[in-house]
Structure formats: C-alpha cells, structure tokens
Amino acid sequence: MHVASDAAQLGETEDVAESAAPDELVLSGPITVATVEHTKQRLRQQLATTTACVIHAAEVTRLDAAGAQLLHAFLVEVARRGATARWASASLYLVEAARMLGMERYLGLSSLPAEVTSWQP
C-alpha cells in the first residue's frame, strides 16, 4: 500500500499525493502481508495528525486477510480516538476481498455507494 505522505518518494501516486489534503489517506497498490508492516507505519502517522480521515482506495490492487485485519484495527483505533473515517473511493478488488472475508461491515464498506467503487487499478 502506498499512502500520500510517501507517494512522492515511491513515485507511483505522485499526482494523488500532490492533491491530497492532510486528512486524506490515499491507498494504492497491494495491501498484503508483504506490505502491512510498512503500511502500519504510514497509518500510525495518519492517526497522529487526523481527526476526520477521508480514505481514497480506488487504486488498491489487492487486499489479503492480513491487510484487511490491519485496516480493521486502524478503523477501530480511529473511532477509539474520537476521530472519523470515511471511504471516498474503493477499488472492486478491495471490496470483493472484504466481502469474501466477511469483513465488509467491519471495514465500513457494506454501505458504500456503488459510485465510489471502481475498476481503476
């Protein structure tokens, strides 16, 4: 997963990073067991600064159970801190994986309007 704050360094989500506001979290690429440790660091930074997080995940190309578990823990932590999180977009890869794992509800994806899901990856 790439997030906006290090997108310029990674060079893959540079455009998104330039346009992302501080409370906006841009997720892209795979969110899997291979990337979750790095992703957790990024999410921790996000938690430190955000009060109302808007998640852009249209460019997520893969989500596995480790990634889903981390996102769930992140969203629980956001709520525990009294902050809010909202999905601005989510790729169908992400939504389908969450549904397969029975985690749509826990990730707040079950009520996601159809127009925010996409095939963009």
Next chain:
Amino acid sequence: MATMTVRVASINTALLDVFREETTDGLDQLEAKLLALLSPRDPELIDQLFRVVHTIKGGAGTFGMIQMTRLAHRMESVLDIYRGGAEPTRSAVTTLLEAGDALRRLLGGGPSVPDQEAALEARLEHAATQAASVGRVLPAASGDTSGARAAQVSSTGVPAPDMPAPAADGLSPAMAAVPEAVAPELRPLALHTIQVSPARELFRAGVDPVVLFDQLSSLGELSATVDVASVPQFEELDPTTCHLGWTLRLVGGDAEIVHALFDWVDDICPITIETLGGAPATCDPSPDHEPPCDPAPPLAAPAVRAAVAASPGNRDAAAATIRVRLDKLDALMALVGDLVVTQSTLCTLDRGGRGAVDPLRSRAALDDLQRLTRSLQQSALQLRSMPISSVLDRFPRLVHDLAERLGKDIVLEIGGDGIELDKTVLERIGDPLVHLIRNSIDHGIELPEAREAAGKSRTGRIQIAVEQRGDEVAIEISDDGRGLDAARIAARAAERGLIAPGHSLSEDEIYRLIFVPGFSTADQVSELSGRGVGMDVVVRTIQELGGDVRLRSELGAGTTIALRLPLTLAIVEGQLIRFGGRTWIVPLLHVVECSRLDPAAVTMLGQRAVYRVGDDVAPLIDLCERMAVPRTVPGTLVLVVEAGGRQRALVIDEVGPRQQVVVKSLSAQLARVDDLAGATVLGDGSVAFILDIVGLCAKGVAR
C-alpha cells in the same frame, strides 16, 4: 464474484507452470510405482505412492482444480487401505493407472468428462471397498495394521463403528444410498458449516484466506462471518500475525472436497465441518478417516480452468522447455570461467602493442582456446540432452495394459535407460519405439498356452537395451516370441507381386520386406497392429534422424530390431568431399568406404550403371550429374554410402578430412532441392552443403 475470479486466476497463473511441471513428474513416478506394485512388494512403495498422490491432491486443491482433487482423494483412499497391508489386485492397479491418466489429462487443461470421471471415482470406491473387505477376511495377511484403514475392520468381520459397511454390490453405503435414478441436480443441497481457526502464523506461511475462500465459493454459495474479537488494538497489533477466525456457510458442494482444499494447510489452518442435508454426510473430518462421499457431479473451478486455458501454450510451453541438471550448468559455468582466463591470456600476449608476440605462448593459448571451444560445444549439447528414460518410462505401462488386454504374460526389461540423447531425437523416436513394442506384444510374444506347448516359459520377455557407441546410440528391442517366418513372408510377398516369379531373396532381404509400406502377414487386423501400417513409418522416421534399422530373427526363438541413431542432430561428424569444384559434406554415419574408381568394377544393368562393392553391387551415381553442377575434373574416386540397408556408389573428385560440422537448416527455396539435408559453414568461412544420403539411398537412381 467475477472480479475475484479474475484476480485469483492472475495470482495463480505464475505458479501454475511450476505446479504442472512438478505434478507431471509426480504422475510419472506414480505410474512407475503403481506398476511396481504388481511385483514382489516393497513395503516402502505404498507409502511413496501415498505421498505422491497426497502431494498432487494438495497442489490441485491449492489451485482450485476440483476434479483433480476429487480423483486424487479417491486414489488416496484406496492407497490408504493398502498401507494397512491389504494386497493390491491387478484390477485395482489398472483402475489407479486410469485415474492417473485422468489426472494427467486434467492437469494438461483437458476437458473434464463428468460421466467418465464419475465412473472412475465409483471404480476407485469399489477398489477401496474390496481392499477393505479383503483386509477383513484375511487379517493375518495385513501385517502392521496400526493406525490404518484396514485396522478399522475388526477380525470378526463386523465393521468398526466408524467404518461404513460395504453394500451388497460392493459399493459403500454412501454410494448405494443415492439412487442413480435421482439426477444430481435434483438432490437436495447440503449445508456445510465450516469453522476455520487459523494459527497465528497463517499469514507468514503465505496462506491467504481470500484465495482459499474464493476456491470454496466455486463449490457452492459461500458466506463468511469473521470473528475479530481477538484482534489487538492498533498499536499492539503485529500485522503479520493472524487474529481472525471464520465461520463459513457453504450451500452445495462436497465436504470431502472442502477438506481436500484445506488439506495442504491443515497444520496451520484447521477446520471442522458440520454438514446438514444433501448427500449422506459420511465424511469424517479427521485426517485419518476420510470415507467416501457421494460422488456429486464434478464442479469446475472456472478461475483456474481459465488460467490453465489462458496459460501460454500449455503443452507447447512444456515442449519448449527443458529441465537441466544443475551439474551440467555448473560444468558450463566452469568452462566459461576457463574461457575468460584464456581470453585474458590472449590479451596479454601483445600488451606492449609492438607486435612482438611469443609464438610458444600464443600457440599454447590458441590450443587452450581450441580445447575450450570443443568442450563448450559438448557442454552446450549436453544441455539439450535428456535421458532416454524420458521415452522408455512409458513402456512398462504400455506392456502392462496391452498384455492384460491380450491375455499374455510379459515382462519388460530395460537396460541403459540413463543414456542421454538430444531432445529433438528423443521427441521423434517415441512413436517408432511404441510401434515396435506393440508389434512385439501383438505378433511376437505368444499366448501362455502356446508358449508352454513350445517348451517355453509361460511368461514372455521383451528387452530394450540401449548402448552408446561413440557419437551414436544403439537401441535393440528384442523378444523371445515366435520370430519371423521367412517362408510365410516370402509367400505373402510373392502373392502381392513384390517378388518376381523364380527370383529368390536372402533371409535378410525377406525380413526387410516387412518395412515395405502396406505389407503385413497378420491374418487378422487387430486394434494393435496387422494393417501393414507402421513399420515403414518406423524406418522412415529413424532414417530421417540419420539413423538406420536392422532386423534379426529366428523362427520360434524371437526377433531383435536394432536401431542406430545419432546422439544429436545439431552437430554431425562429417566427411568432406569435393566435386564440381565445391566442397560437400557426407555424414560419416553413412560412409562405408572410399576407393579409387575402378572402371572394371562398373557394370551396366540395362540403362543403369552399378559398381561392384565386395560381393555385391551398388547403383553408381555421378554426383556432378545428380546435383547438376559442372564437372571440373574427371571423377576419380568412389565413395560408398549406405542408409536403410541400401548402398550407393558416389563418384567424386576428392576426399577431404573428417570434421564435426554444425548443421544449419536450409532456406525455404533450397529446402526444396532434392538430396540436400542442410548446410554448414566451414573453417574458412565458406558454405558447404550436407548431402541427404538417406534420401539418396531411398530413391531410385534414374536421373
């Protein structure tokens, strides 16, 4: 759902080739070991077989190859009973072999044939039931029965409580309980509740529940409920450990297959299944006891099927690859290292740039270079070489199946199967060898009664002996059957007008008649042979490969067919000759002798000139005329060549040295020219054509 199908397929495609390759090896092992089951029993064999099938099942499950998983599971059930000491029967081994064939077909992306596969599953089930019942009747013969399926049957003949009693027709209660008249689609769907309790290290082991659940969803309608209660708070969470658990509800499908899909991860992702309704729920989730379930119609796993179908070339891809032993690559690397050293040496010879090169040192360096070049050539050829066992390994099965079908007892002995040949040669000799073996089984080896009456052992013997002789390999296929009846062949040939009335042929010439297209002495055309199609194809193929075929036979004692083949087609040992002012190459394999042209040895037979070679004569061919090149000097030499048992005397101008030449294929225009097999580049940079001696000897000489 469609999105997941695409995604999972794309993930797995990269691994499918590896899986296919490994499973192909596994299936080869399976076949060889199954055939060995019929020989005196090696106690390790059953365990080895079980492991092979178990590995195939696990891999197939991983890739969602449902039908492969089902079949492998049934095979495993049969083998599990044999592990307990029950003796495999010939018919059970045949069924297992057929199941192996079906696995091979499915692995190659072949279509699932539900009726055949269901029938095969039922036969495997039957074999398992029979084996279990034999274990019950003869408990003393079962040896160590601890922990094995046979041990679950008590010595009183009463099935243990967890073992379904065989039905009267030999099928299990599960099979018998489902009336065949009930169409599968009308049977009630089962509801499986599956508890998935992964270990913490699940993710680190590379197991992704998304993939597992996606495969499950191909069996029926799946819904998942996740348990997140154990997930620690964000800061405490090690994201690579699994704190999730699931309850899955699967409507439809087969509990047995669910188990099989999880089989390969059962140590870190244990599951329990409760089944309600549908097919009789006889499946016990414990790994030691997996009784047969209702053979529901096979369910395809579309994602993987699509991946298999989309995989580039499938079989073609396999054909385009070759496995190379590591020691061959190491040897090549060592040579390349030596080459670098030699190159450095050459570079230092004239480092001052003054042209003062030490002739002794430069000679030594050039000698090294020459030696290394030849070694590199050999090493590169070795990379293309494969053991001939890759072809011969199919024959035990062939002999087993055909002998059984014809009611014959035959043992096959193979020697020298470690000898390596060029992959191109190996790919082409398979079919000719199959034909020769089939001929031996069908026409050579007699029925046991006939053999006994002839004072022979009831068991016939076919031997395949492979031997390397220089740059050639000799393959002999011999049998101790009835041998060729020269008188009968001659009579049949005379009937067909192949022998002129009053003309007599030597025994060798008579035997060679069986290579004539359409010639057969079989009284009845059988499915195996007797149509007179085949032996000519055998000879033609071997000759096209630059080899030849010879035949020896003794009536009542057997027949031997000897093949001679080059080890490789890429490089040939060539004899350089000159005519028409050009250099040409004749493959050394075909050269018999070279001598000064003796006009006294030339005789005219009608319009045809022949040349006396020893006690025989060979058609005389002036190569300048034949190849339509101008004669520059009178031809003074005769080169006698032979292919397919036919000799030709070639008039040439000069004979040069022998040398290895690299064969280059001809351009499309030149490929149409008769009598040319290829071309090569000589040391001086000139191009020389390689003569097609096989074609030249096969064709007539009138020109």
